[in-house]
Amino acid sequence: MAKKDKGRISPHFSRLAPVGEEAEETLHAIVLGEADALVIETDKGPRVYTLKDANEPYRRLVEHMADAALIVEDDGTILYCNGRLPRMLGRASVISLDFLDLVSPEDRARTKRAFAEGAEADTSIEAKLVAGDNSGVAVRASITPMEFAGRRCVAVVIVALEDIEALKASEARWRASEERLELAMSAGRLAAWDLDLLSEEVVWNRWHLEMMGYAPNEVTPSLRAWWQRIHPEDRDRAIEAFERAKNERCEYSCEYRVVRPDGTIRHADARGQFHYDLQGRAIRSYGVVMDVTERKQAELGLQEANRQKDSFLATLAHELRNPLAPIHNAVHVLQKKHGAGDPDAPLFGMIRRQTEHLTRLVDDLLEISRISCGKIELRKEPIDMSAIARDALESCRSLIEKKAHKASLKIPGAPLGVYGDPVRLAQVIVNLVNNAVKYTPAGGVIEIETAREGDEIVCRVRDNGVGLRPDARVFDLFAQIEGSEHMSEGGLGIGLALVRKLVEMHGGRVDAQSAGPGHGSEFIVRLPEDDGPSIPQSAAETDPEGVETLRALVIDDNHDVGESLGMLLETLGTVVRVTYDGPSGVAASVEFEPDLVFVDIGMPVVDGYETARRIREQARGRQFLLVALSGWGQDEDRLRAREAGFDLHLTKPASVDDIENLLRRAGDPKFRQASAATPRE
Structure with missing residues (x-):
């Protein structure tokens, strides 16, 4: 002490x-x-x-x-x-x-x-x-x-x-910060929660109560009261996302619908985090909920507008193709009858070219809409990219010769295998060659080259045309090359946008290079090389020589379309009968005994699908080629035609080449036997 x-x-x-x-x-x-x-x-x-x-x-x-x-x-x-x-x-x-x-x-x-x-x-x-x-x-x-x-x-x-x-100053700053946060959350109408996971007691701000449709003193905030307001179709998904985020220690993020007591539905976007104790238990969750109803309504509005746009484009294409079909057929009949020496032959050629051009514009417009909406289904198989390039060049030969271009093709001796849709890849190369033809002055040079570079198959299309500006966005939809209006033969600026989308759908990429305006351009397509099964060889076509005279039945409620197609078939050496409604067409299929039947899909009363079903029910209903003709050309239209019993689906106006190919197939005994033996639903 x-x-x-x-x-x-x-x-x-x-x-x-x-x-x-x-x-x-x-x-x-x-x-x-x-x-x-x-x-x-x-x-x-x-x-x-x-x-x-x-x-x-x-x-x-x-x-x-x-x-x-x-x-x-x-x-x-x-x-x-x-x-x-x-x-x-x-x-x-x-x-x-x-x-x-x-x-x-x-x-x-x-x-x-x-x-x-x-x-x-x-x-x-x-x-x-x-x-x-x-x-x-x-x-x-x-x-x-x-x-x-x-x-x-x-x-x-x-x-x-x-x-x-x-301390007072610190408290004042804290209060000011709280006020600013409250103002910001009020301005954004942000609902906030702070949840005790052990007691399941929740603190909500007034915006959370409002979003859930609760009056200020109507309910004691709780997890159960929260879940009860979530739409029954979304509730399990929202709870599962909450539990998964808690267990995986990640951010909670979920969109769901909230059903208020008056039945109104709000769309919510919830984002939250979790706090854990020293033992790793989740003890607290806090976050915000944004009312995204207006955004969702805008998205739905855009989706509906997009759907209406697609419907309008499809209807427009159908309505445009119907008048195009008789014009297309009639001009071919006239050219066949009058020959190249007739004084009016140049006029017939002009009508044919412009009709074909208008048909391509309609097709391009529909294609870009379908690809943008993901409605294109690729039918992939092992193919030789060099063969695709060679066929594409031949398809463009008439356009190349018209402008006196010099075109060359450089391909290796061995096949260049890719796994792709041959029709769509041919469309890619044709569009690139057509683009080169259009934007190269008469007498220009166009070069096509295919090669293997590393693990990629590359196809290059070069020209010495108008070239590109450094900032050119040629692959954008509706883009036009500046300063080349006097050389262009018209177009909607869709072709190159189609090229990019189709190439990307094949897992590849496409680039454009140019030294500048007036120095030409080069488009380079790169696709993954396919080292799978060998490339199948093309089957030999049936020799048209010696094929017996065929009988064709045309069923179309549009008299101009039916009669013009009948005349075109007659110029190709076919015996033709034309009827103008489904029931008379079914009767003619029994009486006339055709080798192939063309049926318009969009007929009144009994449409083409039902007509096809009735024809197939006849005794000879499986012994001839049944072809659907329609202005509707989307994949679902082709599938529906197949399900109705059609062998093929042609989009109006059908090209003469397509019809000639059909006549060869219909005259092939092997095809007739296969067609008759094939069960159809």
Whole structure:
């Protein structure tokens, strides 16, 4: 035990004999349990204080407080103080001093009254203390009554007012930040949640209540109340996404519909995160929910507009193809009858070329719409890219010769295998060659080259035409090459956009290169090489010589289309009968005994599909080639025609080449046997 004069401890027992400046260390020893008691000599005699029953963790907490903590006897003597007050005042120690001696003279009376009040009930006071250098330190003291070693004392917590002002400023900044966040969330109508995963209690802001359709005091926020408002078709998916994000420790993200009590549906986009304890348990989730109803409605509106656009384009193509078909057929009949020496032959040629050009425009317009909507299904097989390039060049030969271009083809001796749709890849090369033909002045040079480069098969189409600007976006839909209007033969700017989409659908890419305007251009198609099965050889075509005269039945409610197709077939050496509705066509298929039948799909009353089914039900209904004719040319139209019993589907206007190929097939006995043996639904 140690005894101490006021302000200084003097030796009394040998085991504890600290000097005055060690008084605070002695008290610390008692707090830490290293000493049992402290004797302090005061004007009223020695007093003994023990702290051996104190809670050590609590003592340590007090020692490390940011605020000054004191125990003051009712006469003002400081019995205990942590280290904060000495540092605040710049003094070595304050223990055993009279607290009022530390208060500035003008505040002592108020402070004494406050301490007297604090001995009975909690109170506080703001005053100025005197630092070691006689400067003033403004503080706020909170005073509460307590007993210490059986004596009446007060506990005092002192905070410097400059710390309070800093705290107030910090609180003001926090409130301002909260207000800004609230304004931002209100402006965005962001619903927010804070979920206790252990109790499943949720804190929602007002926007969350509003989104769910709850009145402010209608429901106690809970996870169950949340799930109940989610659309039944979306609920399991939303819960599964929540649980998966929690278990996988990733961000929660889910879109779902909310059904309000009045039946209205809102679309929500929820994003959240999770907080985990030291054992790895998810204990909290918080996040926001955005009302995306307007966005969803806009998306649905765009989808509907896109659907209507596709429907309009398909209808437009159908309506355009119907008048194109008789014009196309009639001009071929006239050319066949009058021959090249007729004075009107140039006019017939002009009509034929423009009809074919208009047909290509309609086809391109439909193709880009179908590809954009993902309605194109590739029919892939092993093919030789060199053969595709060679056939494409031959398809463009008439256009090349018309402009007196010099075209060359460079291909290797060995096949260049790719796995692709031969029709679509031929379309790619034809479009590139046609583009070169159109944008190269008469007498130009066009080169086509195929090669193997690494693990890619490459096809290059070069020309010495108008060239490209460095910033040209030639593969964009409806793009036109600037400064070449006088050379272009017309077009919608769709061909190259089709090329890019078709190549990408094959897992390849296409690039355009040019040294600039007037220096020509080069288009490079790169496709993955196929090292699969060998490339099949083309089957030999049936020799048209010696084929017997065929009988063809045409069924079309449009008299001009039916009659013109009949005349075209007659010029090709076929015996023809034309009928103008389904029932009479079915009857003619029995009476006339045709080798092939052309049926228009869009007939009234009994359409082409039903007509085909009825024909197939006849005794000879499986012994001839059944061909669908329609202005509708999408994949689903072809599939539906096949399901109705048609062998082939031709889009109006059918080319003479297609019809001649059909006549060869219809005259082939092997085909007739296969057709008759093939069951159809």
